[in-house]
Amino acid sequence: MSNVAAGITGIFGWVPEYRLTNDELSTMVDTNDEWIMQRIGIKERRILKGEGKATSYMGAEAVKGLLKKTGTDPEEIELIICATITPDMSFPSTANLISYKAGLKNAWGFDIAAACSGFLFALQTATQFIKSGAHKKVILVGADMMSSITDYTDRTTCPLFGDAAAAVLIEAVDEGLGLQDSILEVDGGGAEYLHMKAGGSLNPASHETVDKRQHYVFQEGKAVFKVAVKKMADVSVEVMERNNIKPDELDWLVPHQANMRIIEAVAKRMEIRKDQVMINIEKYGNTTAATIPLCLWEYESKLKKGDKIILAAFGGGFTWASIYLKWAYDGDKAE
Numbered sequence: 001m002s003n004v005a006a007g008i009t010g011i012f013g014w015v016p017e018y019r020l021t022n023d024e025l026s027t028m029v030d031t032n033d034e035w036i037m038q039r040i041g042i043k044e045r046r047i048l049k050g051e052g053k054a055t056s057y058m059g060a061e062a063v064k065g066l067l068k069k070t071g072t073d074p075e076e077i078e079l080i081i082c083a084t085i086t087p088d089m090s091f092p093s094t095a096n097l098i099s100y101k102a103g104l105k106n107a108w109g110f111d112i113a114a115a116c117s118g119f120l121f122a123l124q125t126a127t128q129f130i131k132s133g134a135h136k137k138v139i140l141v142g143a144d145m146m147s148s149i150t151d152y153t154d155r156t157t158c159p160l161f162g163d164a165a166a167a168v169l170i171e172a173v174d175e176g177l178g179l180q181d182s183i184l185e186v187d188g189g190g191a192e193y194l195h196m197k198a199g200g201s202l203n204p205a206s207h208e209t210v211d212k213r214q215h216y217v218f219q220e221g222k223a224v225f226k227v228a229v230k231k232m233a234d235v236s237v238e239v240m241e242r243n244n245i246k247p248d249e250l251d252w253l254v255p256h257q258a259n260m261r262i263i264e265a266v267a268k269r270m271e272i273r274k275d276q277v278m279i280n281i282e283k284y285g286n287t288t289a290a291t292i293p294l295c296l297w298e299y300e301s302k303l304k305k306g307d308k309i310i311l312a313a314f315g316g317g318f319t320w321a322s323i324y325l326k327w328a329y330d331g332d333k334a335e
């Protein structure tokens with residue numbers, strides 16, 4: 001492996017127009033704005049509507065926006081990785097479809113399924129292709145159409161999720177910038193608490209699986225909550241310690257946006273202030289692989305070259321990760 005540093009050099013987010021508010025959800029299941037705001041912290045989430053539109057549509061919109069914004073010729077992209085658990089279909093991969101729709105004629109690609117940690121697993125993967133010298137320009141997309149696997153008769157899960165996509169360009173960056181350190185972990189023992197029961201090779205789709213509503217997210221919320229706080233905080237604190245980052249030296253924590261109470265608990269364990277944390281859960285909810293790049297996109301104008309940033313996620317499977325990076329460009333000059 002060479003000493004080339006790899007990092008994010010551009011970012012673009014895309015969200016559908018339709019806003020599913022807590023008030024509208026209250027007409028669908030027995031819930032209310034007060035409970036959702038207190039227990040989760042979400043006000044509304046975006047929902048993708050329209051025939052023929054799915055995850056690859058959102059991903060392609062994000063990629064096209066990214067190419068335009070960064071002035072990149074689509075034919076320069078050599079690899080596209082899509083982090084998603086809501087692929088348009090089992091195969092071909094969503095990366096394949098996005099690549100076609102965005103005109104990436106010279107790229108190969110594949111999907112990564114790590115649920116809410118998907119963007120971080122894919123970021124670690126994507127940067128290796130730059131560091132090794134194999135590729136010069138890689139696009140990474142975090143995209144999920146969670147509304148396609150959300151049971152809108154289950155009040156314990158339906159307030160949580162929304163649809164979105166965000167794409168980042170990964171290239172070689174100035175020495176000392178970009179990805180610095182990472183911890184990525186999986187524990188398949190956690191699958192029983194957060195999974196989708198049917199549609200895979202274990203329980204292929206049948207009348208019975210549909211009747212039993214097994215093609216939706218299944219979650220034991222309380223069990224997941226506890227592990228999410230512990231694991232996200234454990235790896236983030238470890239990354240801080242081994243890179244000698246004191247709490248007040250950290251510029252930003254970018255946490256996966258699953259629950260405001262989880263975000264606050266992780267920030268507390270890291271001993272950082274709320275104004276060091278990127279938060280947009282109130283507007284979009286949990287968009288799975290899209291939450292972290294969507295936050296970075298919204299906060300981009302505040303980011304400065306050299307900013308110390310920790311990305312942290314926890315998701316179904318279980319999967320969890322923390323990545324430390326030094327931001328590679330001044331965000332206010334990006335538009």
Ligand code: UT7
Nearest residue numbers: 030031032035039116155156221222224225228258259315
């Ligand atoms: O991103 C991947 C990882 N996922 C997560 O990180 C999610 C982790 N889990 C959570 O965020 C939370 O556990 C939930 C938001 C899913 C649930 O919050 P909670 O504080 O753990 O609530 P609970 O499940 O213990 O339910 C408390 C009460 C129950 O009523 P009783 O039994 O106390 O009478 C529920 O029936 O709240 C009730 N409840 C609701 N009430 C109004 C559950 N959902 C709702 C609802 N509206 N939507």
